[in-house]
Amino acid sequence: MSATGIGAAVRRKEDQRFITGTGNYTSDISRPGEVRAYFVRSPHAHATIKKVDTKAAEKMPGVVAVLTGADLAGDKIGGLICGWAVSSKDGSPMKAGAHPAIAVDKVRCVGDQVALVLAETLGQARDAAEKVKVEYGVLPSVVDPAKTQASGAPQIHDVAPNNTIYDWHLGDKAATDAAFASAKHVTKLDIVNNRLVPNAMEPRAAIAEYDQGNDSLTLWNTSQNPHVARLVISAFIGMAPEHKLRVIAPDVGGGFGSKIFIYPEEVVALWACAAREAAGEMGLGPFGGLSHRCAWPRSRHACGACDRRQP
Amino acid sequence: MATVNITVNGKSHSVDVSPETLLVELIREKLRLTGTHVGCDTSQCGACVVHVDSAAVKSCTMLAVSADGAKVTTIEGLASGAGLHPMQAAFREHHGLQCGFCTPGMIMSAVDMVNRKGNELDERTIREELEGNICRCTGYHNIVKAVGAGARAMKGGGKTARAAE
Known part of the structure; x- marks a missing residue:
C-alpha cells in the first residue's frame, strides 16, 4: 500500500x-426474560375496524398481553411522522394523515398493524394471534397511484381530499412556459417513477427494554440512523425524554435507505415496555423478538414494498 | 416436547424442543450460535445454510427433530483452530461481502460446492451453484471471485478443514 493508501x-x-x-445483528441479541411479539395485520388494503376481540387470544398458552390501537391511543403515544415537510405551490402545508403505530379505526394498507400479541415464545404469540377476532368493514381500495386522484377514487385520509397531500412546484413557471412556447419542437411524455x-x-427487528432503576428505555433495532430514531421517538412520538431513551444499532444487514425510517414495530415494542399497564402485566420484563421483512406500501407515493414476513 | 441428540461443530448436545422447532431455531436460540441467519423463512435466501452430515442444508427448511443423530457444522465451526478456513479467507481477501448477513450461508454453500464439484470451479459453475444464496449488497461479482479462489486454496487441505464431520 502506498503511504496515503490511495x-x-x-x-x-x-x-x-x-x-x-460472530457478527451481532439485532435478532442475534437476546435479553433475559424477554417476551416475544407478533402482530395481527390487516388482510385488507382499506377497511374500517369495527371491533377487535382479544378475549380468546388472551387465554392462549404463554400469552402475556394482547394490545390494540385503542390501548396505544389511550397511552397518548403519538403516530409516525413524515420527516420532510413539503409545502404546496400555494404555500399551504402538506396534509399528512395520522399514522398510528397500531391502527385505531381504519386500516389503510395490507399489513397495517391491528393488534400486538406478546407471549413467552414466538410460536405461542403466533398461535394466539390467530385467535384475535377483527371485524372489518371492507372499503374500496386504490392501488394504482395514477388513479388515486380520479373522480370517485376511494379517499384514504380525510385530511387529504382527492388523496392529494401536496402539489409541489419548483422553478420559474413563467420562464418555463415561455421557453416551451418558443420551442421548435415540443415532446410530451408521462414519466412514471418506478x-x-x-x-x-x-429483515427488520427490534428489541426494547425498560430499566426500572433508571426509569429509562433502550431500543436495539435495525437502523441506519439511531440518533434520528431517538429524536423522533422521543420528541415527536413522545415515548420518553431523549436522555431516558437509548437507541442502539448493532450490525445492520443491509438497509439501502429502508432502515432510515422509523417504523411502527419499534415504537410499539418500546411502548409495550414503557406503558405502565403493559409493563405491569409483563412484570417489567424486557421485550424482544420482533422480526419483519421491512417496508410497507407507502400509500403516499409508489415507493415501498409489500413484501413482509414475520418469523 | 421431543429430545434431539445432535452434534454441532464437534460438540454433542441433547436439546428438548417442541415438535415444530426448525433446525435453525435450535441452532440460533437453543445453542446461541447466531452466525446462521434467517433472511426469508421461505427457503429462498440461503442465509441459513449449514452442513448436516456433510451436505449443505437450508436449516430453516428442516425440522430440528429430523436432525436427531446428525452431525452439523455451522459457520462458527468451519475453521479448525483459531485461523480462518480457506474459503473464509478468500471472502475477506476478495471483498466478497459488505453487510455480512448472507455471508455465512454463502461460505457454507461454497464449501459444499467444492466438496461436490472439486477445486477447479469455473465462473459459470459457481454462478449456477449459488442460485440458492441471495446477496443484496455486492452484486455477486466478488463473491464469485472469492469462491473460485477459496476452492483453489482448499486444494490439498482435505474436503473441508473439518474433515471429520
Missing part, C-alpha cells in the same frame, strides 16, 4: 466477525 485495496475491519459468524423495493437481506 489506489490500494484496504481490508475491512468488520469482515473478520462476519466471515466467522416502484422501489430496497429489500435488505436482514
Whole structure:
C-alpha cells in the first residue's frame, strides 16, 4: 500500500466477525426474560375496524398481553411522522394523515398493524394471534397511484381530499412556459417513477427494554440512523425524554435507505415496555423478538414494498 | 416436547424442543450460535445454510427433530483452530461481502460446492451453484471471485478443514 493508501485495496475491519459468524445483528441479541411479539395485520388494503376481540387470544398458552390501537391511543403515544415537510405551490402545508403505530379505526394498507400479541415464545404469540377476532368493514381500495386522484377514487385520509397531500412546484413557471412556447419542437411524455423495493437481506427487528432503576428505555433495532430514531421517538412520538431513551444499532444487514425510517414495530415494542399497564402485566420484563421483512406500501407515493414476513 | 441428540461443530448436545422447532431455531436460540441467519423463512435466501452430515442444508427448511443423530457444522465451526478456513479467507481477501448477513450461508454453500464439484470451479459453475444464496449488497461479482479462489486454496487441505464431520 502506498503511504496515503490511495489506489490500494484496504481490508475491512468488520469482515473478520462476519466471515466467522460472530457478527451481532439485532435478532442475534437476546435479553433475559424477554417476551416475544407478533402482530395481527390487516388482510385488507382499506377497511374500517369495527371491533377487535382479544378475549380468546388472551387465554392462549404463554400469552402475556394482547394490545390494540385503542390501548396505544389511550397511552397518548403519538403516530409516525413524515420527516420532510413539503409545502404546496400555494404555500399551504402538506396534509399528512395520522399514522398510528397500531391502527385505531381504519386500516389503510395490507399489513397495517391491528393488534400486538406478546407471549413467552414466538410460536405461542403466533398461535394466539390467530385467535384475535377483527371485524372489518371492507372499503374500496386504490392501488394504482395514477388513479388515486380520479373522480370517485376511494379517499384514504380525510385530511387529504382527492388523496392529494401536496402539489409541489419548483422553478420559474413563467420562464418555463415561455421557453416551451418558443420551442421548435415540443415532446410530451408521462414519466412514471418506478416502484422501489430496497429489500435488505436482514429483515427488520427490534428489541426494547425498560430499566426500572433508571426509569429509562433502550431500543436495539435495525437502523441506519439511531440518533434520528431517538429524536423522533422521543420528541415527536413522545415515548420518553431523549436522555431516558437509548437507541442502539448493532450490525445492520443491509438497509439501502429502508432502515432510515422509523417504523411502527419499534415504537410499539418500546411502548409495550414503557406503558405502565403493559409493563405491569409483563412484570417489567424486557421485550424482544420482533422480526419483519421491512417496508410497507407507502400509500403516499409508489415507493415501498409489500413484501413482509414475520418469523 | 421431543429430545434431539445432535452434534454441532464437534460438540454433542441433547436439546428438548417442541415438535415444530426448525433446525435453525435450535441452532440460533437453543445453542446461541447466531452466525446462521434467517433472511426469508421461505427457503429462498440461503442465509441459513449449514452442513448436516456433510451436505449443505437450508436449516430453516428442516425440522430440528429430523436432525436427531446428525452431525452439523455451522459457520462458527468451519475453521479448525483459531485461523480462518480457506474459503473464509478468500471472502475477506476478495471483498466478497459488505453487510455480512448472507455471508455465512454463502461460505457454507461454497464449501459444499467444492466438496461436490472439486477445486477447479469455473465462473459459470459457481454462478449456477449459488442460485440458492441471495446477496443484496455486492452484486455477486466478488463473491464469485472469492469462491473460485477459496476452492483453489482448499486444494490439498482435505474436503473441508473439518474433515471429520
